[in-house]
Amino acid sequence: MKRMNLHVRGIAALALAAICLAPVTARAESPLPTHSVSGPAGAAMQKASQEGKYLFVYFWKQNDEQTQLMQGVFQQATTKMSDVADAISVQITDPNNAGVVKQFGVSRAPMPLALAIAPNGAVTGGLPVTFQEQQLRDAIVSPATATCLKAMQDRKLVLLCVKRDTNAVAFQGAHALTQDERFAASTQIVNVDPTDASEQSFLQSLKVDVSAGKGVMVVLTPPGQPVATFAENATKDEIVERLTAASSACCPDGQCAPGQQCCPGGNCAPAAK
Secondary structure: OOOOOOOOOOOOOOOOOOOOOOOOOOOOOOOOOOOOOOHHHHHHHHHHHHOOOEEEEEEEOOOOHHHHHHHHHHHHHHHHOOOOEEEEEEEOOOHHHHHHHHHHOOOOOOOOEEEEEOOOOOEEEEEEOOOOHHHHHHOOOOHHHHHHHHHHHOOOEEEEEEOOOOOOOOOHHHHHHHHOOOOHHHEEEEEEOOOOHHHHHHHHHOOOOOOOOOOEEEEEEOOOEEEEEEEOOOOHHHHHHHHHHHHHHHOHHHOOOOOEEEEOOOEEEEOOO
16 A cells, blocks of 8 residues: 655545546546445444544554554554544454445555544545554644545546635636536535635645735646646636646557556556546
8 A cells, every 4th residue: 555645744645546637427436435334433434524523543454563563653642632533443354344444445455554534534644554643643634635635536636726815707717627517527626715824734835825915726636746737817728728738748649558547747547437
Protein backbone atom coordinates (compact mmCIF):
# COMPACT_ATOMS: atom_id res chain seq x y z
CA MET A 1 0.00 0.00 0.00
CA LYS A 2 1.55 3.28 -1.10
CA ARG A 3 1.47 6.61 0.66
CA MET A 4 0.23 9.41 -1.55
CA ASN A 5 0.69 13.08 -0.79
CA LEU A 6 -1.73 15.95 -1.42
CA HIS A 7 1.10 18.48 -1.07
CA VAL A 8 0.15 18.93 2.56
CA ARG A 9 2.44 17.65 5.32
CA GLY A 10 1.42 14.32 6.78
CA ILE A 11 -1.49 13.56 4.47
CA ALA A 12 -1.55 10.10 2.92
CA ALA A 13 -4.53 9.34 0.72
CA LEU A 14 -5.21 5.70 -0.09
CA ALA A 15 -6.67 4.07 -3.17
CA LEU A 16 -7.09 7.28 -5.13
CA ALA A 17 -8.50 6.43 -8.56
CA ALA A 18 -7.44 8.87 -11.27
CA ILE A 19 -9.85 10.37 -13.76
CA CYS A 20 -9.47 12.36 -16.98
CA LEU A 21 -11.34 15.41 -18.12
CA ALA A 22 -13.20 13.43 -20.78
CA PRO A 23 -16.83 12.73 -21.60
CA VAL A 24 -18.27 10.26 -19.11
CA THR A 25 -21.34 8.16 -19.69
CA ALA A 26 -20.84 5.71 -16.86
CA ARG A 27 -18.63 5.72 -13.81
CA ALA A 28 -17.37 2.93 -11.60
CA GLU A 29 -18.61 2.81 -8.05
CA SER A 30 -16.50 4.69 -5.56
CA PRO A 31 -13.79 2.47 -4.09
CA LEU A 32 -14.11 4.19 -0.75
CA PRO A 33 -16.61 3.89 2.09
CA THR A 34 -20.13 5.25 1.90
CA HIS A 35 -21.00 4.40 5.52
CA SER A 36 -22.87 1.28 4.37
CA VAL A 37 -20.36 -1.21 5.82
CA SER A 38 -21.98 -3.68 8.21
CA GLY A 39 -20.63 -4.79 11.57
CA PRO A 40 -18.93 -2.84 14.39
CA ALA A 41 -16.74 -0.83 12.01
CA GLY A 42 -19.71 0.25 9.93
CA ALA A 43 -21.57 1.40 13.03
CA ALA A 44 -18.49 3.31 14.19
CA MET A 45 -18.14 5.01 10.81
CA GLN A 46 -21.76 6.07 10.81
CA LYS A 47 -21.61 7.36 14.38
CA ALA A 48 -18.45 9.37 13.78
CA SER A 49 -19.87 10.87 10.59
CA GLN A 50 -23.12 11.89 12.28
CA GLU A 51 -21.17 13.57 15.08
CA GLY A 52 -18.84 15.36 12.66
CA LYS A 53 -15.83 13.41 13.89
CA TYR A 54 -12.98 11.56 12.28
CA LEU A 55 -12.68 7.81 12.72
CA PHE A 56 -9.27 6.21 13.17
CA VAL A 57 -9.24 2.51 12.33
CA TYR A 58 -6.44 0.25 13.54
CA PHE A 59 -6.24 -2.77 11.25
CA TRP A 60 -4.20 -5.74 12.47
CA LYS A 61 -3.78 -9.43 11.73
CA GLN A 62 -1.55 -11.13 14.28
CA ASN A 63 -1.11 -10.03 17.86
CA ASP A 64 2.66 -9.88 17.55
CA GLU A 65 5.18 -7.48 19.06
CA GLN A 66 4.88 -4.89 16.29
CA THR A 67 1.09 -4.94 16.48
CA GLN A 68 1.16 -4.39 20.23
CA LEU A 69 3.76 -1.64 19.95
CA MET A 70 1.84 0.32 17.34
CA GLN A 71 -1.47 -0.27 19.09
CA GLY A 72 -0.01 1.50 22.10
CA VAL A 73 0.96 4.49 19.94
CA PHE A 74 -2.47 4.42 18.27
CA GLN A 75 -4.40 4.33 21.53
CA GLN A 76 -2.31 7.04 23.14
CA ALA A 77 -2.72 9.36 20.17
CA THR A 78 -6.43 8.81 19.58
CA THR A 79 -7.24 9.20 23.28
CA LYS A 80 -5.76 12.70 23.13
CA MET A 81 -7.89 13.46 20.07
CA SER A 82 -11.17 12.12 21.44
CA ASP A 83 -12.82 15.53 21.08
CA VAL A 84 -12.50 15.37 17.28
CA ALA A 85 -12.09 11.67 16.55
CA ASP A 86 -13.31 8.21 17.48
CA ALA A 87 -11.20 5.06 17.19
CA ILE A 88 -11.77 1.38 16.58
CA SER A 89 -9.57 -1.72 16.34
CA VAL A 90 -10.24 -4.19 13.52
CA GLN A 91 -8.71 -7.66 13.23
CA ILE A 92 -8.80 -8.38 9.51
CA THR A 93 -9.23 -12.16 9.91
CA ASP A 94 -12.38 -11.81 12.04
CA PRO A 95 -15.41 -12.70 9.87
CA ASN A 96 -17.37 -9.89 11.54
CA ASN A 97 -14.96 -7.44 9.95
CA ALA A 98 -15.11 -8.86 6.42
CA GLY A 99 -17.18 -5.94 5.13
CA VAL A 100 -14.80 -3.16 6.17
CA VAL A 101 -11.74 -5.18 5.11
CA LYS A 102 -13.23 -5.60 1.64
CA GLN A 103 -14.42 -1.99 1.45
CA PHE A 104 -10.92 -0.63 2.03
CA GLY A 105 -9.10 -3.45 0.24
CA VAL A 106 -6.68 -4.05 3.12
CA SER A 107 -6.65 -7.85 3.18
CA ARG A 108 -3.12 -7.89 1.71
CA ALA A 109 -1.89 -4.60 3.08
CA PRO A 110 1.16 -4.49 5.38
CA MET A 111 0.01 -4.79 8.97
CA PRO A 112 -0.61 -3.14 11.29
CA LEU A 113 -2.26 -0.27 9.43
CA ALA A 114 -3.79 2.92 10.82
CA LEU A 115 -6.43 4.55 8.64
CA ALA A 116 -7.97 8.00 9.16
CA ILE A 117 -11.46 8.69 7.79
CA ALA A 118 -12.90 12.20 7.73
CA PRO A 119 -16.57 12.86 8.58
CA ASN A 120 -17.38 13.07 4.87
CA GLY A 121 -15.90 9.61 4.23
CA ALA A 122 -12.60 10.74 2.73
CA VAL A 123 -9.51 8.75 3.65
CA THR A 124 -7.07 11.37 4.88
CA GLY A 125 -4.32 9.15 6.21
CA GLY A 126 -2.94 5.65 5.78
CA LEU A 127 0.02 4.61 7.92
CA PRO A 128 1.29 1.03 7.53
CA VAL A 129 3.56 -0.97 9.89
CA THR A 130 5.26 1.88 11.74
CA PHE A 131 3.98 5.35 12.58
CA GLN A 132 4.24 8.09 15.16
CA GLU A 133 1.63 10.04 17.10
CA GLN A 134 2.27 13.21 15.12
CA GLN A 135 1.53 11.40 11.85
CA LEU A 136 -1.90 10.47 13.19
CA ARG A 137 -2.48 14.06 14.25
CA ASP A 138 -1.49 15.26 10.77
CA ALA A 139 -4.30 13.12 9.31
CA ILE A 140 -6.80 15.64 10.74
CA VAL A 141 -6.98 17.96 7.75
CA SER A 142 -8.80 21.15 6.80
CA PRO A 143 -12.39 20.96 5.53
CA ALA A 144 -11.36 21.89 1.98
CA THR A 145 -8.61 19.27 1.98
CA ALA A 146 -11.07 16.58 3.07
CA THR A 147 -13.59 17.71 0.46
CA CYS A 148 -10.97 17.58 -2.29
CA LEU A 149 -9.81 14.15 -1.20
CA LYS A 150 -13.34 12.80 -1.15
CA ALA A 151 -14.01 14.13 -4.64
CA MET A 152 -10.86 12.53 -6.03
CA GLN A 153 -11.56 9.28 -4.23
CA ASP A 154 -14.94 9.38 -5.97
CA ARG A 155 -13.01 9.53 -9.28
CA LYS A 156 -13.61 13.23 -9.85
CA LEU A 157 -11.37 16.03 -11.02
CA VAL A 158 -11.46 18.96 -8.57
CA LEU A 159 -11.92 22.58 -9.59
CA LEU A 160 -10.69 24.39 -6.47
CA CYS A 161 -12.11 27.93 -6.63
CA VAL A 162 -10.35 30.32 -4.26
CA LYS A 163 -12.01 33.67 -3.54
CA ARG A 164 -13.34 35.44 -0.49
CA ASP A 165 -16.68 36.48 -1.94
CA THR A 166 -18.09 34.43 -4.77
CA ASN A 167 -20.87 35.76 -6.95
CA ALA A 168 -22.68 34.96 -10.17
CA VAL A 169 -19.81 36.36 -12.23
CA ALA A 170 -16.97 34.50 -10.56
CA PHE A 171 -15.81 31.17 -12.01
CA GLN A 172 -18.52 31.01 -14.67
CA GLY A 173 -16.30 28.76 -16.77
CA ALA A 174 -15.93 26.25 -13.95
CA HIS A 175 -19.68 26.16 -13.35
CA ALA A 176 -20.34 25.78 -17.06
CA LEU A 177 -17.96 22.84 -17.16
CA THR A 178 -19.69 21.01 -14.30
CA GLN A 179 -23.07 21.62 -15.92
CA ASP A 180 -21.99 20.22 -19.29
CA GLU A 181 -23.42 16.70 -19.56
CA ARG A 182 -20.12 15.49 -21.01
CA PHE A 183 -18.20 16.44 -17.89
CA ALA A 184 -20.74 16.71 -15.07
CA ALA A 185 -20.07 13.24 -13.65
CA SER A 186 -16.31 13.68 -13.60
CA THR A 187 -15.83 17.16 -12.11
CA GLN A 188 -16.59 18.88 -8.82
CA ILE A 189 -16.21 22.47 -7.66
CA VAL A 190 -14.77 23.10 -4.20
CA ASN A 191 -14.97 26.68 -2.92
CA VAL A 192 -12.39 28.03 -0.49
CA ASP A 193 -12.25 31.34 1.33
CA PRO A 194 -8.59 32.46 1.23
CA THR A 195 -9.03 34.30 4.55
CA ASP A 196 -10.00 31.08 6.35
CA ALA A 197 -7.13 30.43 8.76
CA SER A 198 -7.72 26.69 8.74
CA GLU A 199 -7.04 26.54 5.00
CA GLN A 200 -3.79 28.52 4.89
CA SER A 201 -1.45 25.52 4.93
CA PHE A 202 -3.43 23.83 2.18
CA LEU A 203 -3.46 26.90 -0.06
CA GLN A 204 0.21 27.62 0.53
CA SER A 205 1.09 24.06 -0.43
CA LEU A 206 -0.68 24.67 -3.75
CA LYS A 207 1.24 27.93 -4.19
CA VAL A 208 -1.94 30.02 -4.12
CA ASP A 209 -1.19 33.68 -3.37
CA VAL A 210 -3.94 34.51 -0.90
CA SER A 211 -2.84 38.17 -0.78
CA ALA A 212 -3.48 38.79 -4.47
CA GLY A 213 -7.14 39.63 -3.91
CA LYS A 214 -8.21 38.03 -7.18
CA GLY A 215 -10.03 34.76 -7.62
CA VAL A 216 -8.00 31.79 -8.81
CA MET A 217 -8.94 28.25 -9.76
CA VAL A 218 -6.58 25.30 -9.25
CA VAL A 219 -7.35 22.00 -10.96
CA LEU A 220 -6.39 18.92 -8.94
CA THR A 221 -6.17 15.31 -10.06
CA PRO A 222 -5.32 12.26 -7.96
CA PRO A 223 -3.14 11.94 -6.00
CA GLY A 224 -3.66 15.64 -5.32
CA GLN A 225 -1.44 16.94 -8.07
CA PRO A 226 -2.22 20.52 -9.21
CA VAL A 227 -2.13 20.39 -13.01
CA ALA A 228 -3.37 23.84 -14.02
CA THR A 229 -4.21 27.26 -12.58
CA PHE A 230 -6.76 29.64 -14.07
CA ALA A 231 -8.01 33.16 -13.41
CA GLU A 232 -11.58 33.37 -12.18
CA ASN A 233 -12.79 34.63 -15.56
CA ALA A 234 -11.48 31.62 -17.53
CA THR A 235 -14.09 30.24 -19.91
CA LYS A 236 -15.17 26.63 -20.15
CA ASP A 237 -13.52 26.28 -23.55
CA GLU A 238 -10.23 27.63 -22.19
CA ILE A 239 -10.31 25.16 -19.32
CA VAL A 240 -11.11 22.21 -21.57
CA GLU A 241 -8.45 23.19 -24.11
CA ARG A 242 -5.69 23.51 -21.57
CA LEU A 243 -6.50 20.30 -19.69
CA THR A 244 -6.89 18.36 -22.89
CA ALA A 245 -3.45 19.53 -23.97
CA ALA A 246 -2.01 18.49 -20.60
CA SER A 247 -3.59 15.07 -20.95
CA SER A 248 -2.19 14.58 -24.45
CA ALA A 249 1.27 15.69 -23.37
CA CYS A 250 1.44 13.24 -20.49
CA CYS A 251 0.54 10.30 -22.66
CA PRO A 252 1.56 10.92 -26.28
CA ASP A 253 0.14 8.47 -28.80
CA GLY A 254 -1.78 6.69 -26.05
CA GLN A 255 1.22 4.89 -24.58
CA CYS A 256 -0.42 4.00 -21.27
CA ALA A 257 -0.57 0.30 -20.52
CA PRO A 258 -3.63 -1.76 -21.49
CA GLY A 259 -6.59 -0.97 -19.26
CA GLN A 260 -5.27 2.46 -18.33
CA GLN A 261 -6.04 5.99 -19.43
CA CYS A 262 -4.01 9.17 -19.41
CA CYS A 263 -4.88 12.04 -17.13
CA PRO A 264 -3.64 15.62 -16.71
CA GLY A 265 -0.61 15.69 -14.48
CA GLY A 266 1.44 13.07 -16.26
CA ASN A 267 -0.07 9.97 -14.72
CA CYS A 268 -1.50 6.86 -16.27
CA ALA A 269 -4.36 5.46 -14.21
CA PRO A 270 -6.98 2.71 -14.25
CA ALA A 271 -9.54 3.48 -16.90
CA ALA A 272 -13.03 4.43 -15.68
CA LYS A 273 -15.55 1.65 -16.16
